[in-house]
Amino acid sequence: MSASISSIDLNNLSPIQVFIRIKPNNPNDENETIPFKYSKNNTTLTLPNSPSMSFDNIFPPESTQNDLFDSISSLLHFPLYGYNSTIFAYGQTNSGKTYTMLGPNGKLSLNIDLMGIIPRTSRYLFAAIHKLTSSSSSSSIQYQVRVSYFEVYNARVYDLLNKKSHSLNIREDNQGNINVANAVEIPVDNSLELENVLMQGNEKRRTAFTSMNSSSSRSHALLILWIERRERSTSTSREYKSYLGRLNLIDLAGSEDISRSKVEGDRFREAVNINTELLQLRRVLDALSSSPSYIPYRDSTLTRLLQSSLSTRQSITILISHISSLNIDLYESVNTLKYSEIAKCVQRTSIPTQNLSKYIDTSDVMFGDYNDPIEYFYRRTVYIHTRSYGKIFARLAGHRYDEQQKCILLIHGSGPTNSSMFWNDLVRKLLLATSSSSSSLSPYYFVAIDCPGYGRSDGDKQIIRSYPDVFIEEIIDCISPITHQVYCLIGSSQGAAAVFNALVEKPAMSSFLAVQNPVSHDPQRFVCIKQPALLMYDIDDDGHPVSVGRLVRKYIPNNHYYEYSSSQQSDWLEHNAHLKLLQLFNEYDVNNQLTTSSEISLPSLPACLSVAGGIISYLSSYNREPLYKNSKEELESILLTYEKQSVENNDLFIERIEPESSEDDESKAQRLAIELTQTQCDLCNQHISSNDISKSLRLSDCRHLLCYLCCCETIKINSYECPVVDCATKLNISSSQLSLYSFPFSSDTEKHIIIQFGNSSKSISSSSSQRYEYIAYIKCKTKNLIDNVSFDINPEYPKSAIRVCQPPYELVRIMNLEFTCHFIIQWNKILNWPKLRITYHVQNKQANFIRNLLVRIPNQGNTMAKSHKTHELVYNWTDRDRTKPNLNYILLSYD
Numbered sequence: 001m002s003a004s005i006s007s008i009d010l011n012n013l014s015p016i017q018v019f020i021r022i023k024p025n026n027p028n029d030e031n032e033t034i035p036f037k038y039s040k041n042n043t044t045l046t047l048p049n050s051p052s053m054s055f056d057n058i059f060p061p062e063s064t065q066n067d068l069f070d071s072i073s074s075l076l077h078f079p080l081y082g083y084n085s086t087i088f089a090y091g092q093t094n095s096g097k098t099y100t101m102l103g104p105n106g107k108l109s110l111n112i113d114l115m116g117i118i119p120r121t122s123r124y125l126f127a128a129i130h131k132l133t134s135s136s137s138s139s140s141i142q143y144q145v146r147v148s149y150f151e152v153y154n155a156r157v158y159d160l161l162n163k164k165s166h167s168l169n170i171r172e173d174n175q176g177n178i179n180v181a182n183a184v185e186i187p188v189d190n191s192l193e194l195e196n197v198l199m200q201g202n203e204k205r206r207t208a209f210t211s212m213n214s215s216s217s218r219s220h221a222l223l224i225l226w227i228e229r230r231e232r233s234t235s236t237s238r239e240y241k242s243y244l245g246r247l248n249l250i251d252l253a254g255s256e257d258i259s260r261s262k263v264e265g266d267r268f269r270e271a272v273n274i275n276t277e278l279l280q281l282r283r284v285l286d287a288l289s290s291s292p293s294y295i296p297y298r299d300s301t302l303t304r305l306l307q308s309s310l311s312t313r314q315s316i317t318i319l320i321s322h323i324s325s326l327n328i329d330l331y332e333s334v335n336t337l338k339y340s341e342i343a344k345c346v347q348r349t350s351i352p353t354q355n356l357s358k359y360i361d362t363s364d365v366m367f368g369d370y371n372d373p374i375e376y377f378y379r380r381t382v383y384i385h386t387r388s389y390g391k392i393f394a395r396l397a398g399h400r401y402d403e404q405q406k407c408i409l410l411i412h413g414s415g416p417t418n419s420s421m422f423w424n425d426l427v428r429k430l431l432l433a434t435s436s437s438s439s440s441l442s443p444y445y446f447v448a449i450d451c452p453g454y455g456r457s458d459g460d461k462q463i464i465r466s467y468p469d470v471f472i473e474e475i476i477d478c479i480s481p482i483t484h485q486v487y488c489l490i491g492s493s494q495g496a497a498a499v500f501n502a503l504v505e506k507p508a509m510s511s512f513l514a515v516q517n518p519v520s521h522d523p524q525r526f527v528c529i530k531q532p533a534l535l536m537y538d539i540d541d542d543g544h545p546v547s548v549g550r551l552v553r554k555y556i557p558n559n560h561y562y563e564y565s566s567s568q569q570s571d572w573l574e575h576n577a578h579l580k581l582l583q584l585f586n587e588y589d590v591n592n593q594l595t596t597s598s599e600i601s602l603p604s605l606p607a608c609l610s611v612a613g614g615i616i617s618y619l620s621s622y623n624r625e626p627l628y629k630n631s632k633e634e635l636e637s638i639l640l641t642y643e644k645q646s647v648e649n650n651d652l653f654i655e656r657i658e659p660e661s662s663e664d665d666e667s668k669a670q671r672l673a674i675e676l677t678q679t680q681c682d683l684c685n686q687h688i689s690s691n692d693i694s695k696s697l698r699l700s701d702c703r704h705l706l707c708y709l710c711c712c713e714t715i716k717i718n719s720y721e722c723p724v725v726d727c728a729t730k731l732n733i734s735s736s737q738l739s740l741y742s743f744p745f746s747s748d749t750e751k752h753i754i755i756q757f758g759n760s761s762k763s764i765s766s767s768s769s770q771r772y773e774y775i776a777y778i779k780c781k782t783k784n785l786i787d788n789v790s791f792d793i794n795p796e797y798p799k800s801a802i803r804v805c806q807p808p809y810e811l812v813r814i815m816n817l818e819f820t821c822h823f824i825i826q827w828n829k830i831l832n833w834p835k836l837r838i839t840y841h842v843q844n845k846q847a848n849f850i851r852n853l854l855v856r857i858p859n860q861g862n863t864m865a866k867s868h869k870t871h872e873l874v875y876n877w878t879d880r881d882r883t884k885p886n887l888n889y890i891l892l893s894y895d
């Protein structure tokens, strides 16, 4: 597919291509059929005693859903490049419009043969997007798809994705686009999500029984897919071009001969409204084909809503007209064909244009921080796990050898897009000024945080104003767990106020302080701040008044005070802040080695890992030495603190820094010594080779070791909890990170999921007998994977005990003995995986008794492997010995 669509392609397209689909006759129907004649290439249709009519494509009764989709699929490329495309189904009631768009019996079908255009489009589009974004040359292209779904019922527009059921207004924006005001737009990342949204919307759509159709659509349904293509010149560039394509998929309500459908009351009113709106649609088509100077779009809700889809300047359209093959419907069919001929005559007035805009991405203030190009500084990102304020995102620079290392903590101001990025320039200059070559490293390391509610830290923005002392203290406890102190606290604006206030309350937290353009209240309180302070004020900045600065200067005894005028020396701060700070350190810190940028020995691994750099920076700077060659302490440190999450194609490594645990040193050493000898995965029990041990994951709370080859990934896909049996430790992996792995799976050769099954039991004593309530269950945390679970306790009997189609998948039985249960899992039908039977001995253990079953899925397992439909895979759990390892594998192999 070319990067753009050429004007030749567009010029050659008729504005509205017209397809005719003829509904097959029901074999039980005794009505006479019309002897249609078609030309060989299916473009001409002739009715008895009538002249031939030409269309772009005719689909005779025997044509399949697939034949039709093949002919429309080329149109689906246009919205991927910012054009509007429309497909709409038109025809009398019961002629097969919903069949064409969704599937049989008026419903969305996911059956591979019967599914309609909409589910096929969904899969086709996401496959195309995957292809367009996955090639190495396209790392700077991203797509976002959003979906809206409306119905026009009795001349009003209703949002099928909104729980509220009031009607909405149609609005025109200043570019002439017609939109529905306050419409819900749901972002979707894959076809499964889109199908779920569709199902949700379809449940709301109005259908009714009529004498013509048992599930007749009583409204026009309009599904809009907004497809945004973002193109950046490089994958890290903030500036991007946005192409917003719009794909309209429309299932019109059927025109209805009221004398035949015999509808009354509400159905009668609906039918009148449907017919009126279809008549207006015909008038619009008439106008488009004859005098395009005035088009009566405004005359009905339907045509107004479809304005951008019908406009020949804005859209590339396919009309699929449906006719019946029965003689009894001849009058309606002829009418439909006439209507279609009019649409065929619509002329293109100009070629459609792309919806293209240029933007600077400001939504993500941290944009680009994943790809830190200057490795030398070892700048990395971490989450600091505070006791009371959750995860605080921080950017780090420099090396830390031990805790005596001079740590500088930076607090940004309260501007709406402020974050740790604010300090980039100052930190870079300080690093450069204090390390003269790449082999001599700065004696400082820097921690710039995103305060709660800013950048990547969640939380309340008010925290840094209201509780600066407690908040900053918690951060320092995490990054300096032994000394509970940092070398210098630096703040800007509101961050400076936080620094002052924190030191008034807790003076021992920092040896130095530095502020630029601070806000401060009651500066007389600052007399207790005894540490050396750097104070920098802009005399032209009324928001941070220098008059207050002059007071601050009086109250803080040891200060270096500077005033500058930003109107006259706009770059004063840029050129001076780092130098003034180093002067302050030199003056007050006799041990300061600043002036000699002497050779500093390379940091050891634990130090690297604890704050700056993480494992990747270590490995890349030491030629990827296998970790086992390093000291025992180094490995200990990795196992203790390391948690990594890689973000697709990026090098974001998130370490976890938290306060020291209460465990005493001796027991910790013993535990670590034992852990160091472990070479078996706690989840799958496989041996971990020495090469892979470094990539394995030691969970920091429960201490379970998970092998890199299969089990680390399992966590990502499956769980917020440690997946090891009977361990329910919560993992600190955010839902947004987990969502990267949401189903359906992507490109690797194999993926894993975990099915948990097991039971609980509870004693129910009665006077006559001892009985137990057993609850046997299957759980799967991957969404939408299971279609239903049958529980069978008597396999000889043809009917299962219970079939559960929604979670929780449970069987509750009161029994006096343990019993064997057969779980039969039917997977989501679109997967076409063989069903899985697990035979499980339900345990009387009085507590929750869980088995984990790792399902290994070769990637082709995601495809529609028809030939395997009937194949059933059986996995037997007959082991009653509870001491044996209770995890097993199952390989879903189709060979």
Ligand SMILES: Nc1ncnc2c1ncn2[C@@H]1O[C@H](COP(=O)(O)OP(=O)(O)OP(=O)(O)O)[C@@H](O)[C@H]1O
Binding pocket: 022, 023, 024, 091, 092, 093, 094, 095, 096, 097, 098, 099, 100, 103, 104, 105, 106, 213, 215, 216, 217, 218, 252, 253, 254, 255, 322
């Ligand atoms: N090509 C086809 N092959 C087999 N069955 C079909 C075909 N087209 C339609 N049907 C069946 O005919 C019936 C009516 O079809 P459908 O509900 O799609 O009509 P419709 O035009 O959408 O009607 P309405 O306008 O009343 O909503 C359904 O049971 C549908 O499954």
